[in-house]
Amino acid sequence: MNSSILQECLSYIDFLKGLGYFVSLSGFSSVLNPYIDKLLNYEIHLHSVCFYLKQNSSTIDKCLLNKKMLNKAKITEPYYSCCYAGVEEFVVPVIYEGESILRINISGFRGTLAKSKKFMERLSLKCDSYFPKLYMELSTTPPTLDEIMRFITPLKYMVIELYKHCQNIADNHKENSPTKQTFIKVLHYINENYMQQISCDSISSKFNYSTSYMQYIFKKEGNTTIKAYINNVRLNQAKYLLSHSYTSITSIALACGFLDSNYFSTAFKNKYGISPKKYRDMYFQKANF
Numbered sequence: 144m145n146s147s148i149l150q151e152c153l154s155y156i157d158f159l160k161g162l163g164y165f166v167s168l169s170g171f172s173s174v175l176n177p178y179i180d181k182l183l184n185y186e187i188h189l190h191s192v193c194f195y196l197k198q199n200s201s202t203i204d205k206c207l208l209n210k211k212m213l214n215k216a217k218i219t220e221p222y223y224s225c226c227y228a229g230v231e232e233f234v235v236p237v238i239y240e241g242e243s244i245l246r247i248n249i250s251g252f253r254g255t256l257a258k259s260k261k262f263m264e265r266l267s268l269k270c271d272s273y274f275p276k277l278y279m280e281l282s283t284t285p286p287t288l289d290e291i292m293r294f295i296t297p298l299k300y301m302v303i304e305l306y307k308h309c310q311n312i313a314d315n316h317k318e319n320s321p322t323k324q325t326f327i328k329v330l331h332y333i334n335e336n337y338m339q340q341i342s343c344d345s346i347s348s349k350f351n352y353s354t355s356y357m358q359y360i361f362k363k364e365g366n367t368t369i370k371a372y373i374n375n376v377r378l379n380q381a382k383y384l385l386s387h388s389y390t391s392i393t394s395i396a397l398a399c400g401f402l403d404s405n406y407f408s409t410a411f412k413n414k415y416g417i418s419p420k421k422y423r424d425m426y427f428q429k430a431n432f
Contacts, residue, residue, distance in 0.1 A: 146178070146181075148301070148304050148305045148308050149178050149181060149182075149305055151301055152298065152301045152302060152305055153181065153185065155297065155298055155301060156168075156185055156298065159294065159298075160383075164249055164251075164294075165188065165190045165249065165250045165251035166185075166247065166248070166249055167185055167186055167187065167188050167247075167248045167250065168182060168185045168186055168245050168246070168247060168248070169186055169210070169213065169214070169245065169246045169248055170213065170214050170218075170236075170243065170245050170246040171183075171186075171244075171245050172242065172243060172244050172245060172306065174242075174244070174306055174309045174310055175244070175245065175305070175306065175309050176309075176319075176323070176327055177309050177312050178305070178309065179327055179330060180330055180365055180372070182245075183330055183331065183334045184334075184375075184376065184379055186334055187334060187380060188248070188250055190230075190250060190251040190281070190387075191277045191280065191384075191387075191388050191390070192228065192230050192251075192274070192277045192278055192280075192281060193206070193230065193250070194380075194384065194388075194398070195270075195273065195274060195277055196228055196274075197338060198338045198398050199270065201269050201270070202228070202266070202269065202270065205227055205228075207335060209226050209227050210335075213234075213246075217243075218234060218236045218243070218246065219236060219238060220236070221233065221234065221235040221236070221288060221291070221292065222234055223255070223256075223285070223288060224256070225256050225258065225259040225262060226262075227262055227266065228262060228263060228266050228278075229253065229258075229259040229260060229261070229262035229263030229264075229266070229278065230250060230251070230252070230253065230259070230278075230281065231250075231252040231253055231254075231255055231256055231259050231281075231285065232248050232249060232250035232251070232252065233248070233249040233250075233285075233288065233291050234246055234247075234248055235247040235248075235249070235291070235292070235295050235299070237299050237302045237303065237306075239303045239306055239307075244302055244303065244306045245302060247295055247298060247299070247302075249291055249295070251281055251282055252281055252282050252283070252284075252285040253278060253279075253281040253282070253283060254281075254283040255283075255285055263275065263278050322359075322360050322363055322364055323364055325350065325352070325360055326360050326361065326363075326364035326365060328350070329346060329350065329357070329360070329361075329369070330372075332346065332349070332350075333346070333369075333372060333373055333376060334376060337373060337376045337377050337380070337399070337400050338377075338398060338399060338400045339400065340400065340402070341373060341400070342370070342373075343357055343358060343368075343369045343370060346369065357369060373400070374410055375414075377399040377400045377401060378399075378410060378411055378414055378415075380399050381395050381396065381399045381401075381407070381411065381419070382411075382415065382422065384398075384399075385419055385422050385423045385426070385427070386422070386423065386426040386427050392404065392408075392419050392420060392423070395419075396408075396419075407419070
């Protein structure tokens with residue numbers, strides 16, 4: 144399967160992240176399913192506030208509910224708003240021939256909307272003192288919508304090309320097998336719960352399948368193991384946090400779902416060829432926050 148179009152999209156998002164923008168994708172059309180395992184890596188909001196809320200048992204359900212409500216909304220034009228926690232963001236829908244392909248989110252701002260501070264203060268009553276501290280680190284100088292669209296418009300065109308490419312794949316492979324459907328559901332679940340203690344056994348039980356059948360699904364549809372996929376999601380998040388937050392390496396490991404910081408260091412080095420400490424020393428971007 145030719146993935147050059149996909150790589151162009153993801154490389155451009157990585158470029159924008161390197162400039163300090165918290166760019167993520169959401170609301171994927173089912174047409175994009177051939178690449179959903181790669182695209183979901185870009186669904187996670189990476190700034191510290193969202194990361195804190197998603198590992199907090201008292202707020203993670205609110206994050207998931209907020210996501211579901213946004214997915215149900217029919218968004219046709221770019222807009223600027225905030226979530227239940229008061230984090231402000233731009234939401235840019237990508238529409239092609241009347242169909243919603245996905246949404247591009249540029250998040251990590253505060254102080255522009257009157258309601259954002261009220262939302263933050265209300266949520267602070269349910270969180271520890273770390274939440275308002277992280278919130279205050281968000282940028283108070285968001286770009287204008289015109290400025291956002293200057294660098295998001297090229298990404299929109301790339302996404303449309305990817306969508307058309309996936310349409311051609313769908314035309315040639317019309318069957319959407321039960322194993323493929325289950326695979327996609329499990330991918331979404333892992334990306335929403337990777338910071339929890341999930342495993343092949345627990346996920347198999349949740350979806351009412353045997354462990355051996357779940358392993359078969361991942362081998363067939365993803366050419367990987369479910370353990371490897373979970374670790375990959377966790378390591379991708381940890382890699383970003385190492386270069387974009389002051390959080391300790393041990394805290395990052397635990398927050399990303401690793402029970403043992405030594406195992407995390409070994410897994411990180413096996414994947415990236417460098418220890419977490421050396422990676423932070425080389426790539427820490429203090430200017431970005």
